[in-house]
Amino acid sequence: MGKDSRFLAGFDLGGTKMMAGVLNDKMEVLSRSKKKTRGKSEEGDTFKRIADCIRDACKEANVDPKDLAGIGVGSPGPLDPVTGVIGETVNLPTDLREFPLKARLEKEFGCPAEVDNDVNMGTLGEFAFGAAKKGRNVLGVFPGTGIGGGLIIEGQLFRGSSGAAGEVGHVVMDPAGPRCGCGKRGCLEAYASRLAIVARALVLLLRGEAPALAKEVGLNPGDIKSSALARAIEGGDKLLEEAIRETAFRVDTVIGSLINVISPDTVVLGGGLVEAMPALYVEEVTAGAKKAALGFLFKDVRIVTAKLGDDAVMMGAASLIATALAAKEKPKDKS
Amino acid sequence: MGKDSRFLAGFDLGGTKMMAGVLNDKMEVLSRSKKKTRGKSEEGDTFKRIADCIRDACKEANVDPKDLAGIGVGSPGPLDPVTGVIGETVNLPTDLREFPLKARLEKEFGCPAEVDNDVNMGTLGEFAFGAAKKGRNVLGVFPGTGIGGGLIIEGQLFRGSSGAAGEVGHVVMDPAGPRCGCGKRGCLEAYASRLAIVARALVLLLRGEAPALAKEVGLNPGDIKSSALARAIEGGDKLLEEAIRETAFRVDTVIGSLINVISPDTVVLGGGLVEAMPALYVEEVTAGAKKAALGFLFKDVRIVTAKLGDDAVMMGAASLIATALAAKEKPKDKS
Numbered sequence: 001m002g003k004d005s006r007f008l009a010g011f012d013l014g015g016t017k018m019m020a021g022v023l024n025d026k027m028e029v030l031s032r033s034k035k036k037t038r039g040k041s042e043e044g045d046t047f048k049r050i051a052d053c054i055r056d057a058c059k060e061a062n063v064d065p066k067d068l069a070g071i072g073v074g075s076p077g078p079l080d081p082v083t084g085v086i087g088e089t090v091n092l093p094t095d096l097r098e099f100p101l102k103a104r105l106e107k108e109f110g111c112p113a114e115v116d117n118d119v120n121m122g123t124l125g126e127f128a129f130g131a132a133k134k135g136r137n138v139l140g141v142f143p144g145t146g147i148g149g150g151l152i153i154e155g156q157l158f159r160g161s162s163g164a165a166g167e168v169g170h171v172v173m174d175p176a177g178p179r180c181g182c183g184k185r186g187c188l189e190a191y192a193s194r195l196a197i198v199a200r201a202l203v204l205l206l207r208g209e210a211p212a213l214a215k216e217v218g219l220n221p222g223d224i225k226s227s228a229l230a231r232a233i234e235g236g237d238k239l240l241e242e243a244i245r246e247t248a249f250r251v252d253t254v255i256g257s258l259i260n261v262i263s264p265d266t267v268v269l270g271g272g273l274v275e276a277m278p279a280l281y282v283e284e285v286t287a288g289a290k291k292a293a294l295g296f297l298f299k300d301v302r303i304v305t306a307k308l309g310d311d312a313v314m315m316g317a318a319s320l321i322a323t324a325l326a327a328k329e330k331p332k333d334k335s
Numbered sequence: 336m337g338k339d340s341r342f343l344a345g346f347d348l349g350g351t352k353m354m355a356g357v358l359n360d361k362m363e364v365l366s367r368s369k370k371k372t373r374g375k376s377e378e379g380d381t382f383k384r385i386a387d388c389i390r391d392a393c394k395e396a397n398v399d400p401k402d403l404a405g406i407g408v409g410s411p412g413p414l415d416p417v418t419g420v421i422g423e424t425v426n427l428p429t430d431l432r433e434f435p436l437k438a439r440l441e442k443e444f445g446c447p448a449e450v451d452n453d454v455n456m457g458t459l460g461e462f463a464f465g466a467a468k469k470g471r472n473v474l475g476v477f478p479g480t481g482i483g484g485g486l487i488i489e490g491q492l493f494r495g496s497s498g499a500a501g502e503v504g505h506v507v508m509d510p511a512g513p514r515c516g517c518g519k520r521g522c523l524e525a526y527a528s529r530l531a532i533v534a535r536a537l538v539l540l541l542r543g544e545a546p547a548l549a550k551e552v553g554l555n556p557g558d559i560k561s562s563a564l565a566r567a568i569e570g571g572d573k574l575l576e577e578a579i580r581e582t583a584f585r586v587d588t589v590i591g592s593l594i595n596v597i598s599p600d601t602v603v604l605g606g607g608l609v610e611a612m613p614a615l616y617v618e619e620v621t622a623g624a625k626k627a628a629l630g631f632l633f634k635d636v637r638i639v640t641a642k643l644g645d646d647a648v649m650m651g652a653a654s655l656i657a658t659a660l661a662a663k664e665k666p667k668d669k670s
Contacts, residue, residue, distance in 0.1 A: 078631065137496045149596065153488050160598020161472045164633050167595040172588050172627040173508070181628060253507050259591060260502040261484065263495020292507040294517060296413060297497050 005065045009054050009109075010318030011312075012118065015091035016324055018050060019060050020057035020069075021314040027129065027322065028147045029311065031060035038093055046093045047101075051108050070325050071105050071113040072317030074121030084115035112328075116157075118313050119166060122158050122306070123150025125316030126268045130307040135266035139258055140170050142271030142306075143281075144226070146181070148191045151262070157320070161231070169193065171254045188254050192247040194273055198224045212237045226276035233277065244277070245284055252288020254309040259293040259301055270306030278305045324330040341396045344389050344444075345653030347453065347645075348372070348410040353385060355392035356649040357403075361466070362551030362657065364646065368394035369638070373428055379424035381428045382436075386443050405660050406440050406448040409456030416498050419450035447663075449656045451492075454501060458485025459492050459601045462653030465642040470601030474593055476503050477606030477641075478586055478616075479496050479561070481516070482524045492655070495632070504528065506589045523589050527582040527606055533559045533580040547572045561611035568612070579612070580619055587623020594628040594636055605641030613640045 006025035012018065019034045033056035035049055058065045078087035084102020086092065103112035116124075123132075123140030123209035132138045138152035149168025151158040159165055170182055177186025181195075190196060201224050204210035205217075212235030217223035233241045255267055267289070274281045286303050293301070306312055341360035347353065354369045367393035370384055393400045413422035419437020421427065440448035451459075458467075458475030467473045473487035484503025485626030486493040493498055504524035505517055512521025516530075525531060536559050539545035540552075552558035568576045590602055602624070609616045621638050628636070641647055 106617075121443060128638035151596075153493065154491075156489075158488065159634075161600035162598045164632055165596060167629055167632065170629055171592040175588050175623075175626065177586075184627065184629075189598040247509075253510050257506040258503040258596060261486075261500060262597075263497045263500035265496035288510075291510065292519065294502055294505055294519075297499055297502065300497060 006069050007058075007061075007067050008318045008321055009057065009068050009071040010314040010316070010321075011050070011054060011071060011073040012121070012313035012317065013050065013073055013092070014118070014313075015076060018053055019310065019314055020050075020054045021311070021318065022057045022061040023315075023318045027315075027318065029315070030063070031057045032311075032314075033057035033060055044095050046095050047099070047104055050101075051105075056110070065109060067107055068111050070111050070321035071109060072102060072121075072321030072324075072335075073105070073113065073115045074118040074313035074317040075101065075115060077117035077119075077164065079115060079117060081114075081116045081120075081159060086115070102240070112321065112325065114317075114324050116159075116317070116320055117148075117164070118156055119148030120150045120159070121267065121314075121316035121320065122148075122270055122312040123152060123166075123316065124319050125308050125312040125314070126270065126306050127152045127157075127316075128319040129184065129315050130268075130312065131304040132266045132268040133224065134178050134263070135268075135302070137262065137264040138253070138266045138268060139168075139262060139264045140166075140268045140270065141251065141255060142269075143192060143248075143273045144195050144271035145192070147193050147251070148271070168254060168258070171257070173250065173254070187248060192250040194226060197229065197244055197247055197273070200247070201229065201240060204237070204239055210237045210240045211235075213240055217279070226272040229273075230276040233280070244273075245280065248281055248284035249288045251281075252285045253292045255285055255303075256289035256292020256298070259289060259297050262299050265301060267303045268299060268306055269303070270312065274305055275309065281305070340431060341404050342393075342396075342402050343407040343653050343656055344392065344403050345649040345651070345656075346385070346406060346408040347456075347648035347652065348385065348408055348427070349453070349648075350411060353388055353535060354645065354649055355389040356383075356646070356653065357396040357398055358650075358653045360648075362653065364650070365398070366392045367646075367649075368392035368395055379430050381430050382434070382439055385436075386440075389444070394635045400417070400444060403444055403446050405446050405656035406444060407456075407653045407654070407656030407659075408436060408440070408448065409453040409648035410450055411437065412454075412499065414451035414452060416449075416451045416455075416494060419448065422488060423451070429468065447656065447660065449652075451494075451652070451655055451658050454483030455485045455494070456649075456651035456655065457483075457490055457605055457647040458487060458603065458651065459654050460502075460643050460647040460649070461641050462487045462651075463603065463654040464650050465603075465647065466639040467601045467603045470599070470603075470637070472599040473601045473603060474503075474590070474597060474599045475501075475603045475641075476586065476590060477604075478529070478583075478609060479528050479607035482528050482586070483606070498567060503589060503593070505637065506592070507586065508589070523585060527585040528637070529561060532564065532575055532579055532582055532608070535582070536575060537562065539572070539574055539578065545572045545575045561607040563649045564608075565611040568615070579608075580615065583616055583619035584623045586616075587620045588627045589601065589632070590620055590638075591624035591627020594624060594632050595665075600634050600636060602638045603641055609640055610644065616640070
């Protein structure tokens with residue numbers, strides 16, 4: 001089979017695990033392959049693991065890696081989506097910092113590659129294949145360890161002039177507020193990320209006010225994952241639920257404000273916290289955003305949860321490379 | 336001369352005054368004509384005044400109104416930019432509410448017309464001809480009696496899915512904050528519009544702490560215009576200056592947050608307050624936005640003041656109709 005066979009690889013490069021998927025020309029996922037991002041030797045061989053992971057997915061799909069028409073990658077930022085060079089990304093092994101991932105993949109597999117940040121790819125995945133499929137202007141918001149955001153504007157992924165638009169987690173709610181990981185004060189992330197929730201949960205644990213959570217995690221903050229929080233709420237921890245609803249309300253206020261400025265037709269919520277507690281988040285976001293948004297801007301907005309789960313970034317990355325390949329093939333006047 | 340003569344009219348429909356301009360095919364302004372929006376009889380003849388104002392501008396430019404190729408209008412919203420129907424706009428005479436302005440102008444002048452909101456047209460004017468000419472992604476922010484905003488995305492006016500994107504004044508800073516004119520709480524406008532500044536200035540006047548402003552306006556809040564505030568600051572009212580800088584700082588926080596989400600290359604500041612105190616606003620906005628925006632998103636953003644003054648809306652409206660006419664003429668594959 002030649003390159004016209006149109007198999008694509010989508011790749012989700014995460015801080016702890018990586019996943020490759022192989023798709024056919026109907027954008028159906030034929031196979032998936034997963035690996036831990038960090039090997040035993042810890043550093044130095046991460047690119048080899050990435051390439052092996054892609055080859056494993058090809059094998060699983062009965063596709064010769066030579067028949068890949070293109071590879072799309074979603075990676076934690078900062079990175080340069082034009083050159084495909086990873087930046088000083090704290091969440092990845094050190095051998096990937098300042099690493100020319102696009103160029104290395106193109107050399108390794110002999111086909112075009114594109115690299116963009118994982119939140120953009122998650123938003124694009126949900127737009128192309130998932131919960132935001134009917135949208136044209138889409139705001140993706142992903143509360144987890146941080147709070148990421150992505151934008152689809154008039155049917156296209158929008159990166160802004162810097163290439164890094166969508167930093168919803170760094171909308172400032174109060175310039176005198178708590179310090180954020182970015183060094184500024186009062187960012188949404190400082191109020192409503194999983195870390196902020198962990199801090200509030202710990203206070204409840206120390207006071208003995210979250211007994212169900214205590215059964216899950218003892219007093220170990222490292223164990224307070226989104227899923228443990230969800231189970232503790234189901235187990236009856238009312239004050240914990242209240243605390244999480246309060247942080248969700250912060251997210252909603254920002255979403256409502258952004259509805260006023262950007263006027264999307266669809267808001268898609270994803271990320272670890274939302275996946276663990278979808279009903280709570282959709283409830284709070286719908287109520288809170290309605291309160292913050294102007295009526296005539298809010299009335300036709302759909303607020304939905306991500307549908308693709310672990311596949312979102314991988315499938316968004318496959319959509320990215322598919323679009324890039326299509327743009328290369330079409331004559332200029334169709335661009 | 337036939338319709339290929341390519342004269343255009345731009346029209347700025349304001350709450351107190353209206354202005355028509357006639358432009359040639361090089362988008363040079365040949366003439367301007369102004370009228371008060373409300374006539375002696377107050378209501379019922381506003382459309383006639385609009386048409387007369389356009390004809391006056393044509394006469395002044397030696398252009399037969401029959402030779403107009405198109406008319407663009409900027410009007411206070413809400414309005415529907417697709418149908419060109421004015422909504423329940425409180426700032427216009429009542430006979431223009433629910434008024435099909437686009438259709439009536441097309442019938443009256445026998446040429447296509449487009450109607451969009453004044454802040455969008457101001458942003459478009461500065462993008463096409465003024466301070467944001469070099470930009471591709473532009474955020475326009477216009478603090479005045481309200482705080483309006485406009486967006487240019489990838490070189491195109493962006494209206495969002497509702498047609499009414501850009502409501503920067505209704506970004507919520509604190510859901511428990513002061514009540515805004517829109518009915519919500521804690522909107523930027525509630526902290527930083529001219530009305531909010533007037534309220535703070537009045538407190539200073541009542542305390543005898545703004546002597547220069549007292550000379551300008553006595554105790555009459557209706558006289559506290561942007562220009563009076565600017566003169567009072569020049570006259571030495573330090574506490575007044577501090578109050579205005581504090582409100583400007585709120586505007587900056589929102590601009591910084593929006594830089595994080597939208598990543599524009601240019602922020603253009605206009606409106607009554609900025610025109611009266613350009614140095615103060617640019618200073619505060621640059622400092623404040625730098626504080627709120629992430630470094631890698633802020634570093635290449637240009638923050639500039641509007642250049643076109645009273646011409647911005649009229650010229651933006653002319654650009655709107657020029658673009659609409661060009662889109663109609665070009666074959667589909669160039670769209």
